[in-house]
Amino acid sequence: MSDTKRRKSLLAAHSVALHVQVVAPVPPSSVTVTCQAFSPEQPNVDVNFHRDRNGVQQLAEALGVVATTRPHSKTDPQLYTEATAEVAGIPVSVWTLEDAPEMDGAA
Numbered sequence: 001m002s003d004t005k006r007r008k009s010l011l012a013a014h015s016v017a018l019h020v021q022v023v024a025p026v027p028p029s030s031v032t033v034t035c036q037a038f039s040p041e042q043p044n045v046d047v048n049f050h051r052d053r054n055g056v057q058q059l060a061e062a063l064g065v066v067a068t069t070r071p072h073s074k075t076d077p078q079l080y081t082e083a084t085a086e087v088a089g090i091p092v093s094v095w096t097l098e099d100a101p102e103m104d105g106a107a
Helices: 005-021 053-063
Strands: 030-034 042-048 068-071 079-087 089-098
Touching: 005 030, 005 042, 005 053, 005 079, 005 089, 053 079, 053 089
Parallel strands: 042 089
Antiparallel strands: 030 042, 068 079, 079 089
């Protein structure tokens, strides 16, 4: 793929990243645009809210999708909240990772 086409993909993803920041009720901690050389027609936008599940849920609602929360993994009880949307044909991943809730009576 030519550099011109890859640049076009990157600019489209940056436009989506800007849109996401404008519609986000809570400003995200970081927004990253990626367009790998091996998949230049598949840019994506990654939006992180530092330990802010509410921020993820509010942005998900603004984008018309649902956020889900689950343990990060079988061995990591931290809570991982994520939502995936598509904006102007570009995938947008919105997420946060929070400490696991403390268990009552745990030593």
